[in-house]
Amino acid sequence: MAATKRKSSSVNAESLHKKSKSDKVNKAKVESVTKSSKSASSNKKVLFGKVVEEVHDQGRRGARSKDAGDEEESDDDDEDDDEDTELREEPIRDDDEDNSMDIDTADQTVPQKNKIPTKEANAQKKALREERRAHKPNSDIIMPAKKLWEKIRTKELPKAERQAAMKEMMVLITGKVKDIIFKHDMSRIIQSCLKHGNEAQRNTIAGELVGNYVVLSKSMYGRFIVTKILHYCQKYRDGIMKEFHGSVRQLIKHKEASSVVEDAFSSYANATQKAALIQEFYGPEYRLFKSENKKSLKEILEQDPSKKDKILKYLMETVTGCLEKGTIQFSIVHRALLEYFENADAKGIQEMMEVMKEQAVEMLHTKEGAQVAMQCLLYATPKDRKAMLKTMKPFVIKICKEEYGHMVMLRMFDVVDDTVLMSKAILAEIIKELEDIVKDKFGRRVILYLLVGRSPKYISPQSIELLAKGDAIRASTSKKDAAIRSAELLGHISPALISLIVSKTQSLTSEPLACQVVFETMLHAAGDRKPAMDALLDLAAADPAGSTTGHPLSAMPTDRMYKMLVQSDYKAPLAEPSLHFAKALLAKISPFIGYHVLEGGSSAFVVLALLENPETAEDTKAQLSLKAKGASITTHKAMENLIKGKPEDEMKTVRLILSVLAK
Incomplete structure (x- = not known):
C-alpha cells in the first residue's frame, strides 16, 4: 500500500514536471513570435502568417489529444515539442504570386523549384503518349487510319478527295481488318469505310470477316459492323444468315447480338431465310436440319402432329427466356409468340398469358406483336384483362396512332365487359387528346369503330377478317352482349365528340380524315347532336x-x-x-x-x-x-x-x- 502511494506520488511529480516543461516551451514560442514580429517590415506579413499557422497547428494537436482523453504525455511527445520550438519556413511556390516574397532575405534558406516551361512540358507529355501508343498492337495502322478517317467522314469533302483517301485507307487495312475490328475507334473507322467506300471496297472488308460474324455480333463495337455489312453488302447477306444458323436461340438472348439478329430478320431476310431463323425456336433438331419447304410451324405440325407437344414446350421455354432477358420488343420473338398462340391449346395459352400479360404493351409496334396482344385480350380472364388495361393506360394515345397497335384497341372494345373501367382507363385518356386522334390516319379508325363498328368504308377486309376470327372465342370468354357493350362505349365517347365539333368546327371540317369522324358523329352519336349541327350551319x-x-x-x-x-x-x-x-x-x-x-x-x-x-x-x-x-x-x-x-x-x-x- 505504501509502495503504491509512493508510485502514485512519483507519477504526479513527473506529470507536473512535464507540464512545467511544456509551459516553458509554449512561452518560448510566444516570445519567438513576438521577436519575429518586431523584425524588418518587409518580412512581417509572411513570417507572421507562418508563425500563426504553426501555433494553430499545435492548438489543434492539443485539442485532439484532449478529445482523445490522454491525461499523460509520453517522452516521444516531449521530444516532438522540443523540435517544434524551432520555426520551420514553408517553401515558396513559383506559381503562388499572391503569397510569394518579393524581397530576398538571408533567412530564406529553402531553394525554389525549377519549373519546366509549358511548351516543353507539353512536348514531353506528347512524346510519352506517342511512346505508349507505339507499344500497342497494330499502332502502325491505327494512327494513320485515324488521320485518314478524320478526312473521309467530313461531309463537305469533295467526292474525288474522299475516293483518294479511301484508296489510302484500304492499303492500310486490307488483310488486317480482322485484327483491328474489335477496338472501338477502329470499329467506327471501318463503319465509315463501309459507308463511303465503293462496292469493291465494301466487299473486300466483308470478305475478310467471313466466319467471324457470330463473334462480331456479340461484340459491343463489332455488332455495328455486321449491321453495316447487311445494309451495304447484299452479296454477303445470305452468308451472314447461314453463319447465324445453330446460334439464333443463343444470340437472341444476348444483349448485343439480339439487335443484329432482329435487324437481319426484320429488314433483310426473305421468307425462306426468316423461316430458317425462326425454326431454331422449335427444338434442337432444327438448329442443324432445316425444313426447307415449310414456312411456318403450322405446316410442320400438319406433316408430323406427334411433334406438337415437344415443339410447343421448347418454343415456350425459348420465348420465356427472351422475356426474362428483355428482348420482347423484337419482331422475331413476336413471330414465335404468334405461332405459339395459333397452335397451342387453351391450357397452353393460359400458361403463356401468366408469363407475358403485363408485357404485351411492349410489342404493339409490329404486326405479329399486335396480333399476339389481341390474342391475349381474347383469351384472358376478366382479372387478366384488367391488369392489361392498367399497363396500357399510360400509352393509350400512342397505341391509337400505331399502324398495328390501333387494332389492339378495337379488340379491347370487343371483349372487355367492364365498360365503366374502359371509360375511366381508356376512353378518358383518348378524350384528353381527342382532336389529335381524330385527325390521325390510324387514330380516327379507333373513334370510327365506336361509331360505326366494322364498316368496310374505314377498315380493310383483312382487318375485319382478323377481328371476326375471335368472335367464336369471345362468346365463351365475354358475357355481355356485343350490341349492349358497343352502345355503352358509344354513350361514353359521344358527348366529347359533340363538344369537339362545337369548339373546333372549322379545324375539323378542313381535314379529310377528321371530316369522316364529324360525318359519322352527326349520324350515329348518342345524345343531343343539335349543338354540333348548329355549329356546322353557322360555318356554312x-x-x-x-x-x-x-x-x-x-x-x-x-x-x-x-x-x-x-x-x-x-x-x-x-x-x-x-x-x-x-x-x-x-x-x-x-x-x-x-x-x-x-x-x-x-x-x-x-x-x-x-x-x-x-x-x-x-x-x-x-x-x-x-x-x-x-x-x-x-x-x-x-x-x-x-x-x-x-x-x-x-x-x-x-x-x-x-x-x-x-x-
Missing part, C-alpha cells in the same frame, strides 16, 4: 364577301361532307333519327345561293344535293328563280349565260343543276 352561313380565303363550302373536303349530310335525310347512310339537315342548311345559305352556284366552285355540289333532296327541291328551285343579291337577272338566267359558248366538258356542275331545273 358565313358571308362570302367577308372572307379573304374563300368560303368554307368552296373547299375540299368540306363541300363533300355537307353534301353527304344533305343526302343523309333520304339516302343511305341515313341519320338515326333524321337530322333534317337540308332544310336548315338551305335557310342559312339562301341569301348567297347565287354565289355558291356561279362563283363558289365546289359549293355548287351542295346546291345540287339540295335540289335532289325531296324535302328541299321546290324551295331550292324557287331560290334559283330569284335575282341574286346585287344582280340584274335571276340566278337561273345567269347560269344559262355562264355556260353559253363553253365546251361540254366545262362547268359540269352548273350544267347538272340546269338539267335538274329543266325536269
